[in-house]
Amino acid sequence: MNFPILSSLILLPTVGAFFLFFTRSNKQNNFTVKYVALFTSFVNFLLSIYLWILFDHTTSEFQFVEQRIWIEDFINYKVGVDGISILFILLTTFITPLCILSVNNSIKERLSEFLIAVLIMESFMIGVFCSLDLVIFYLFFEAGLIPMFLIIGIWGGARRVYSAFKFFLYTLLGSVLMLVAIITIYWLTGTTDVIELYSLGIETKYQNLLWLAFFSSFAVKTPMWPVHTWLPDAHVEAPTAGSVLLAAILLKMAGYGFIRFSLGLFPVASEVFTPLIYTLSVIAIIFTSFIALMQEDMKKLIAYSSVAHMGYVTLGIFTIQQQGIEGSIIQMISHGLVSAALFLCVGVVYDRMHSRLIDTYGGIVSIIPKYSVLFMLFTLAALGLPGTSGFIGEFLILMGAFKDNFLVAVIASIGVIIGAAYMLWLYKRVIFGKLINNDLKKMIDLNRSESVILTSLAIPTLFFGFYPDPLINTIEVSISDLIETYNFRLASKI
């Protein structure tokens, strides 16, 4: 029996949270509390790096598989990773310590409770990405609602109650249908084990309905147009660290779910519904980009840009082309880094000026130059400038799309231009221009922890922009295998 590395990854943050549970947070021990949490999540990050080093990317088999009987003759606790899931685990363990590091200024009260919620959230999210049983997946997928609800509701802004409820109920409503589908799959095949289901296949006549049930959950979580309205609300009201978690990791659960379950289990239905996904994705790209253009609140603007970016992701996934899916995964990773960084950037100025309105700012380039440089980097990454990770993702997705459907690809490409427009305009209005608001002169540049956070997000953004090979190598074999099985099963109608 080898060292159960995946279970350790899932459990470790919870153990850290358990320790924090016994320390009441007050002024004196805030420091200790924070470092316990930081230490836990950092160890988890190192552990996941170790996992990546051990990971064998020449095979598409699931690795580090652990299996234990959980409910006799019914569900097994089964976890494992392949090329598709490992990157998401890395993203999760990478973002969480940065989140914890960023709480300095934004979270004033109940710090230890906040960190407990963040750590438990990390456990659940890692669980989502490595579970190989539908029921276990659902368990982690849904359980994540509880900490996020509390993070938005307790530490959020003025309309936090409305946003927290909207977030919770929207997502729950989407997910219950998935539960029906999961039970139905068990009833049809006698198992909920993903690996077994891959080899068994699901009868064609049931696939469409099951696909729709999964879709209802993933579409809300992605979020796809027209069920995206919870996202701007949740983002605007959540504290900075909450927005980061939401944008960087929570949204990726659905993209991952599409690849793992919709494509993997229901190839026939996926083929049937590809036009639907294309339509919704294209609408998301164009429509929400225009909405983003009109926003006055910075967080809302970035939230809408997230919807647009996730539109590319869903588009790429359903091209069923090697480039398309690779691009989607890289786009998700890149969006994880970049949107996290952008929310943190907004958080930085918000902590100083207590305003997220674009009008408040303008002409701050000479006051806080370090901030302006990093903000520019992330703005450019968000609009997909070559040399940043955002470019690789978008480029591959569009390449895949051109192979599959010319018209959709053309429309999606137009979205890139609008994307550039709203990001650059945002940057121009916040950073350049005339300095009108005199309060801005008192702003101080990035402090040490802020620079550390933003720099550590900037490094992978640039690195993978110039040298995406480590990412592509990791996912390549798994994806080509996925597409091969997909096409094979599509041809043989199972």
Next chain:
Amino acid sequence: MTNLQLVFPEIFLSLSIMFLLIFGVFKKNSSKIIQNLSLVVLLVTAVITFNETVGIKEVKLFNNSIIIDYLSSLMKIVTLLATFLVLVISSNYLRTFKIFKIEYPILILSSVLGMMIMINSNDLIVFYMGLELQSLALYVLATFNRDQIKSSEAGLKYFVLSALSSGLLLYGCSLIYGFTGSTNFNVIANQLGSSEYAITFGIVFILVGLAFKISAVPFHMWAPDVYEGSPTSVTLFFTMVPKVAALTVFIRFLYVPFLNLIDQWQMILIFLSIASMLFGAIAAIGQTNLKRLVAYSSIGHVGYALAGVATGTNEGMQSSVIYIIIYIIMNLGLFSCLLMIKRENQYYEKIEDLSGLSKNHPMLALSLMIILFSLAGIPPLAGFFAKFYVFKSVIEQSMYFLAIVGLLSTVVAAFYYLRLIKIMYFDKEKEKYDTDHGLWLKFSLTFSTLLILVYFIFPSQLIDVVSRINII
């Protein structure tokens, strides 16, 4: 020769009740002793039940009118232990209202005796006898705080409506007797076939009576008023214990004599289930009184439990039993919290009174939050598994409509549970509440919260216990 050993629990319990009654009359100020003795009696009865009957496969006694099998033993033990916990945590409340009297534990014990007879029954007459015994004790319990008008009103309302439903039930029994010539479940089962439609009438009337007892929509009208008016400790008893017995009778009555008529009663049960789930979820949204809110929430939960019974399969029935057991644990925790919301001899029942609880009483708020998320059915808490098993058995019978409506109503229900969490965690705090609650109350809260929280680590144990039930 009848084997009396198997009914030792009932015999012991009835003798104890008589003894305690006489003891209480002759000894002045003996309420504390009687309370403690009743607790001992409950535990001893549970132990006897466990020792004498758990291993028994299936034995029928007294001219086949009583059945002892695994289902009845399990449900009796659940009833007894739940009653024990109810009794043990209610004493502080009773003392506060100066109604800590000898009658209270004795009435509860008599009602439990009635429930045990109901659970054992394999005959319409025995079943009716048990039902009336438990109901009569419950009427008095509802009015126990007799100086309060609301409590008397609750008792009267419960009495009148319950008597009506008993009447309907008896009418149903007589119809069935008339067409089959027997009141015994097994004989009835053999006499079916000839006059199916007439018997269906009987089933409908009996189901109405039972639905009333278990407070399923549309026979739920009494529940919110009675739950609100009765003393909280009695409400706690109402929401937990009678449901176990009523569910057992539901299962026994539908599965033993009438399983072949499943086409006739399945639609009724599906309707009861869907109506309860939806109505419980929607009506609870507008409530401002915690006890009324719990009443509607319990109506909803009854709907889920009935969904399992409606499948007409062994698995479905087992999932209902699991549901009711987990529901009891959650409710125990919920009421332990309600009984802790107290300041200087006054209990608070409005939902605003929970405001900002997390600041003043973080542990209490945390436990209540876990319990509420569990009641809402969010994984990985126990409440999720309860619903999961039920819907698994429902979907295996291809009853998709029931499953989807049920799951959608959990989303509606999540709203009002979330609202309570919102009030506790997101709102401004109020004055502090008392913190000296006595050991038992704290114990029952910790116990139920921990069970709910760690259930997902050992889900198989409960399934193992329940999966031995086999009555088809």
